[in-house]
Amino acid sequence: MTNNKDKTLGETLRSQGISRRSFLKYCAATASMMALSPAMIPKIAHALESARRPSVIWLSFQECTGCTESLTRAHTATIESLIFDAISLDYHHTLQAASGHAAEEAREAAMKENFGKYLLVVDGSIPMDNPGYSTIAGISNYDMLMESAKGAAAIIAVGTCATYGGIPHANPNPTGAVSVGDLIKDKPIINVPGCPPIPVVITGVLTHFLTFGTIPELDHIGRPKVFYGQSIHDRCYRRPFYDKGLFAETFDDEGAKKGWCLYKLGCKGPTTYNACATTKWNDGTSWPIEAGHPCLGCSEPDFWDGGGFYKSLSMPTENIAQTAVYAAAGAVAAGVALGAMNKSKKNSAAKAHNKTTIDDLEK
Amino acid sequence: MNEIEFLSWVRGQGFQIAVIIFIAGVIIRFAEILLLGRKANIAEAKGSEMSGGMRTIVSRSFPDKNTFQRSTFTVVAGYIFHIGLFVTIFLFAPHILMFKDVIGFGWPSLPTPIVDAMAVVTIIALLAVLTHRMRDTVLKFITTKEDYLVWMLTILPLITGYMAFHRIGMTAPTLLAIHILSVELLLVVFPFTKLMHAFTFALSRWYNGAISGYRGVQS
Amino acid sequence: MSETTPHQPDAVKFNIQIGDTLTHNVKPLLHEIKHALDKLIETGKSTIIDLRSIPLAPGEEEKILNTLGQGEVQAQLNALGLSEITETQYAGVWIVTHYNDEQHVISRFIEVTTMPEILCSQTEDVMEAYSRLTLDLADT
Ligand code: SF4
Numbered sequence: 080m081t082n083n084k085d086k087t088l089g090e091t092l093r094s095q096g097i098s099r100r101s102f103l104k105y106c107a108a109t110a111s112m113m114a115l116s117p118a119m120i121p122k123i124a125h126a127l128e129s130a131r132r133p134s135v136i137w138l139s140f141q142e143c144t145g146c147t148e149s150l151t152r153a154h155t156a157t158i159e160s161l162i163f164d165a166i167s168l169d170y171h172h173t174l175q176a177a178s179g180h181a182a183e184e185a186r187e188a189a190m191k192e193n194f195g196k197y198l199l200v201v202d203g204s205i206p207m208d209n210p211g212y213s214t215i216a217g218i219s220n221y222d223m224l225m226e227s228a229k230g231a232a233a234i235i236a237v238g239t240c241a242t243y244g245g246i247p248h249a250n251p252n253p254t255g256a257v258s259v260g261d262l263i264k265d266k267p268i269i270n271v272p273g274c275p276p277i278p279v280v281i282t283g284v285l286t287h288f289l290t291f292g293t294i295p296e297l298d299h300i301g302r303p304k305v306f307y308g309q310s311i312h313d314r315c316y317r318r319p320f321y322d323k324g325l326f327a328e329t330f331d332d333e334g335a336k337k338g339w340c341l342y343k344l345g346c347k348g349p350t351t352y353n354a355c356a357t358t359k360w361n362d363g364t365s366w367p368i369e370a371g372h373p374c375l376g377c378s379e380p381d382f383w384d385g386g387g388f389y390k391s392l393s394m395p396t397e398n399i400a401q402t403a404v405y406a407a408a409g410a411v412a413a414g415v416a417l418g419a420m421n422k423s424k425k426n427s428a429a430k431a432h433n434k435t436t437i438d439d440l441e442k
Numbered sequence: 443m444n445e446i447e448f449l450s451w452v453r454g455q456g457f458q459i460a461v462i463i464f465i466a467g468v469i470i471r472f473a474e475i476l477l478l479g480r481k482a483n484i485a486e487a488k489g490s491e492m493s494g495g496m497r498t499i500v501s502r503s504f505p506d507k508n509t510f511q512r513s514t515f516t517v518v519a520g521y522i523f524h525i526g527l528f529v530t531i532f533l534f535a536p537h538i539l540m541f542k543d544v545i546g547f548g549w550p551s552l553p554t555p556i557v558d559a560m561a562v563v564t565i566i567a568l569l570a571v572l573t574h575r576m577r578d579t580v581l582k583f584i585t586t587k588e589d590y591l592v593w594m595l596t597i598l599p600l601i602t603g604y605m606a607f608h609r610i611g612m613t614a615p616t617l618l619a620i621h622i623l624s625v626e627l628l629l630v631v632f633p634f635t636k637l638m639h640a641f642t643f644a645l646s647r648w649y650n651g652a653i654s655g656y657r658g659v660q661s
Numbered sequence: 662m663s664e665t666t667p668h669q670p671d672a673v674k675f676n677i678q679i680g681d682t683l684t685h686n687v688k689p690l691l692h693e694i695k696h697a698l699d700k701l702i703e704t705g706k707s708t709i710i711d712l713r714s715i716p717l718a719p720g721e722e723e724k725i726l727n728t729l730g731q732g733e734v735q736a737q738l739n740a741l742g743l744s745e746i747t748e749t750q751y752a753g754v755w756i757v758t759h760y761n762d763e764q765h766v767i768s769r770f771i772e773v774t775t776m777p778e779i780l781c782s783q784t785e786d787v788m789e790a791y792s793r794l795t796l797d798l799a800d801t
Pocket residue numbers: 311312313315316317318319321339340341342346347348349368373374
């Protein structure tokens with residue numbers, strides 16, 4: 080493995096007996112995966128030919144391993160696994176065989192050897208209230224992140240926890256969880272949110288970095304525009320029903336069976352930017368809305384605190400009826416008091432008012 | 443604050459604050475008006491206050507021929523934007539969901555394209571009304587700053603709502619949040635400006651009708 | 662869903678039936694193909710359309726494939742899993758489907774060209790073949 084590091088990807092593949100035709104197929108699949116135009120295929124082929132295998136260090140903090148699970152789903156198939164042959168995953172404490180000190184040594188060695196060049200991937204949020212909430216080999220998440228970030232060429236934050244705090248950060252945020260971007264300001268960070276992110280989006284971003292050695296174009300909250308450039312709602316195949324005003328009212332009514340829009344069931348598609356509607360899940364089999372469930376908005380900050388998954392976007396998140404009743408009760412009292420004051424003012428004004436007499440007019 | 447936090451705030455606390463001010467404001471204004479009372483009328487009644495008052499509440503909704511001929515534009519444009527406001531506020535499916543959440547019941551919605559078209563018509567009518575106001579010397583003279591403010595706050599939710607629906611210019615969460623915020627602004631100033639006429643029109647018409655009814659004349 | 666499960670609940674099937682009613686992306690795509698054919702005739706330039714980049718309702722992809730139909734050529738590729746390359750009933754319009762080892766579709770393209778690039782023998786492979794044959798002949 081180690082001696083492969085100096086070879087370009089093209090050389091590595093050729094030494095594995097992979098034909099040019101296979102390589103072209105790989106490039107076509109890669110272009111499709113990175114949501115790039117097919118016109119880019121020759122460019123991708125050229126770039127991949129000469130790409131070198133970057134060292135990747137993967138850190139997992141306060142997370143549920145869902146992101147890694149998602150990623151390994153993309154790992155089973157030949158084409159995608161080529162991408163993993165194409166990188167050198169030097170540290171990933173869930174996937175690697177080594178553990179404890181041996182693992183930490185591997186991380187330190189990789190960091191030293193590739194200082195300034197390695198790619199740091201992070202999933203999970205970082206607890207700031209008490210470092211003891213989450214540690215690896217006795218090292219707090221914060222320390223490990225800061226130390227590993229120093230020599231990184233770029234950081235990819237994978238999953239909504241690492242990108243925006245995610246579920247640990249949900250109200251009342253018991254661990255004081257923060258995102259990678261909250262702590263690190265001096266490195267390029269690519270945010271790949273989702274709970275979990277779509278597997279091919281993770282590999283797509285990795286591949287982009289691998290292929291072009293650059294950071295893809297990001298939106299205002301750090302997400303690659305190729306995957307997060309359009310909202311679920313704008314690419315949703317149920318959109319014609321939304322536009323016509325045809326909604327499923329419950330999960331089992333006629334509308335639901337006819338595949339009408341899920342807005343009334345709480346769909347967050349209109350405010351959520353992710354690739355589900357086109358890339359879909361499970362190798363393009365289907366996706367949540369196609370399966371009849373509204374979008375939860377999992378790739379957006381604070382999606383867990385959006386007032387309930389089944390509450391429509393146009394509904395207020397607080398109990399407004401109760402607020403209104405309290406406001407009304409208070410106001411009635413205040414109104415009566417004010418009214419009484421005004422009335423007494425009026426009465427005294429009336430009393431103070433002198434009647435005009437003939438004498439006055441003759442003055 | 444990121445855009446999703448902004449959206450959460452306007453859907454949560456912001457909405458709460460706006461509703462408190464709106465409800466409290468409206469009730470206090472009503473209490474003030476009603477508790478002030480009127481002087482007892484010592485003239486002999488020549489007809490019924492109640493029937494005259496009630497009739498006027500309805501009858502003043504239709505312009506008489508003279509008024510119509512004198513200010514056709516004001517009447518027509520006024521009608522259009524009032525009906526338009528009613529349709530866009532109360533017959534758009536997502537809005538009805540909001541009402542249902544707050545008051546516990548909903549009602550059928552109009553198809554979205556109709557509401558969409560109505561929004562455009564309403565915006566045009568409001569623009570026309572303003573242009574008319576600015577070009578007419580007398581009208582312009584009697585227009586106060588408050589009038590312009592009220593006009594602004596009325597057209598803003600329409601424009602932001604249209605933009606949010608068609609997703610023009612900004613990201614979707616920001617557009618939606620701005621739309622909700624514009625409605626909250628409207629709610630907040632509502633009780634303290636002439637927007638109150640949405641409620642008080644009934645009272646004042648009733649008074650007018652009642653006075654005439656008492657005198658036994660037609661209002 | 663096969664015939665072996667006759668009593669499946671409605672909820673499982675509902676999505677598939679609406680394919681016919683939701684064709685807002687099918688027509689434009691077919692028109693795009695027509696333009697691409699025109700371009701091929703006029704300038705000889707080919708066009709590739711990535712089917713994954715288009716939001717399609719359940720059943721719409723099948724609809725597109727059915728409309729394009731089967732033509733004269735059907736080829737199979739064995740490179741990192743299977744690939745199917747078929748000419749549709751409209752000559753010059755090809756469907757290229759790449760599968761992985763597990764027979765999952767990993768990408769599907771509509772290529773408007775006289776010959777999809779991936780079918781041609783690649784220069785690198787030809788060169789490699791030449792040296793291999795040379796070696797093999799030298800051995801015997
Ligand atoms: S189901 Fe959701 S994303 Fe799709 S059209 Fe309806 S609201 Fe938009």
